[in-house]
Amino acid sequence: MTVNPQDIRAFRTAFGRNLLAEVPNFVAGPYLVVTMEDLWPKLRQELPAGTPHWFVRSMEREDLEKALPQLEGFSSVVGLGGGQAIDAAKYFAWRRNMRLHQFPTSLSVDAMYGQRAGVRENQIVRYVGWAVPECVYFDYGILEAAPPHINRAGIGDVFCFFTGVWDWEYAQRTGKCEPRWPFDAALAQHSLSLAEKALAGRRDIHDLTPEGIGLIVEAFKWGGASYHGTGWCPRHIEGVEHFIFYALEAHTGVKFLHGQAVCLGLVAGAMMHGRRADELRQAVADVGVDIRPKSMGITWRDVDAALRGLRDFVRRTELPFGIAHDFVVDDAFLQRLRDMVERG
Numbered sequence: 001m002t003v004n005p006q007d008i009r010a011f012r013t014a015f016g017r018n019l020l021a022e023v024p025n026f027v028a029g030p031y032l033v034v035t036m037e038d039l040w041p042k043l044r045q046e047l048p049a050g051t052p053h054w055f056v057r058s059m060e061r062e063d064l065e066k067a068l069p070q071l072e073g074f075s076s077v078v079g080l081g082g083g084q085a086i087d088a089a090k091y092f093a094w095r096r097n098m099r100l101h102q103f104p105t106s107l108s109v110d111a112m113y114g115q116r117a118g119v120r121e122n123q124i125v126r127y128v129g130w131a132v133p134e135c136v137y138f139d140y141g142i143l144e145a146a147p148p149h150i151n152r153a154g155i156g157d158v159f160c161f162f163t164g165v166w167d168w169e170y171a172q173r174t175g176k177c178e179p180r181w182p183f184d185a186a187l188a189q190h191s192l193s194l195a196e197k198a199l200a201g202r203r204d205i206h207d208l209t210p211e212g213i214g215l216i217v218e219a220f221k222w223g224g225a226s227y228h229g230t231g232w233c234p235r236h237i238e239g240v241e242h243f244i245f246y247a248l249e250a251h252t253g254v255k256f257l258h259g260q261a262v263c264l265g266l267v268a269g270a271m272m273h274g275r276r277a278d279e280l281r282q283a284v285a286d287v288g289v290d291i292r293p294k295s296m297g298i299t300w301r302d303v304d305a306a307l308r309g310l311r312d313f314v315r316r317t318e319l320p321f322g323i324a325h326d327f328v329v330d331d332a333f334l335q336r337l338r339d340m341v342e343r344g
Helices: 020-026 040-046 061-071 083-096 140-145 148-173 185-200 202-207 210-229 240-252 258-273 277-287 300-308 310-316 331-343
Strands: 013-016 031-035 053-055 076-081 099-104 117-121 124-128 136-139
Touching: 020 040, 031 083, 040 053, 053 061, 061 083, 061 117, 076 083, 083 099, 083 117, 124 240, 136 140, 148 185, 148 202, 148 210, 148 240, 148 258, 148 277, 185 202, 185 210, 202 210, 202 277, 240 258, 240 300, 240 310, 258 277, 258 331, 277 331, 300 310, 300 331
Parallel strands: 013 136, 031 053, 031 076, 076 099, 099 136
Antiparallel strands: 117 124
8 A cells, every 4th residue: 555645744834033042941951961062162152051951962862862861851942053952962862761852953863853853873874763853943043043055965865865765766667666565556656756956946945945955855854754755765766865874984983974974875875776866066066065075074985995894884774775785885976976066
């Protein structure tokens, strides 16, 4: 039985200004703010002096578990930040049964619309838990204060619908779709339609106009809601591009700006599929996302090593079947990728 995309509903969402300052007026106390150390000096002035807060320094599940004793006595948790703060808040809400409110400070990743938290177990990404926010709050003042390149990087979690669907189609053609996730043309088409809308509106996304922000948020909502609404099926929303990101993170130990690394994986994955690689590379550049390794604090040697080991990585970590399980990365492929990325 196929899933009707129209039956899938995302979390409640609010857009406005000065939303963070309203927290004391509607979040059940006592509450804890989960955020990042570099963000707190800029944002704490919006909240009462002495607001309890916790800084995310690691997403290793073991480290998050060690923090749990410090969280006793709180009724609510407020996630304030990018993907790590949002996911850590989810994890704590789940483990301590606290009410959750999410305040993303940028559009760099779609984590605010997922129930599960992306933790690490020995540097391998695992999605665990269950936490539904009371609401997701987009405070325009906070988003506008974020460096533009961080907001623009969110396009990675939209364009990934292309390579995710292509991977799913590849699995179907080769007879290797997981039995629990048979190919669903309606889901695939809905994802592709959102990715195409973002592709057409990439200038608005680059300029971060209300229309551009709306395109990203619409796709983010679909990614998170449909993951759960299809029985935890990721096939129509991510694939080889995220697997490359995971492999890079595991190989280097670097905590990347999520969408930046995903966009590099997007171009490499499109090349593996032999589909629209030049077009997507240009689109990433048009949005304003720099995917050169040096912009991410790594080298081409790191990228080459992660890609050469990708087949072993996806099999070892039991990631869904796709092009990465079969594609042989050779010197010629790596050189073509380097040429494409550097000339962009």
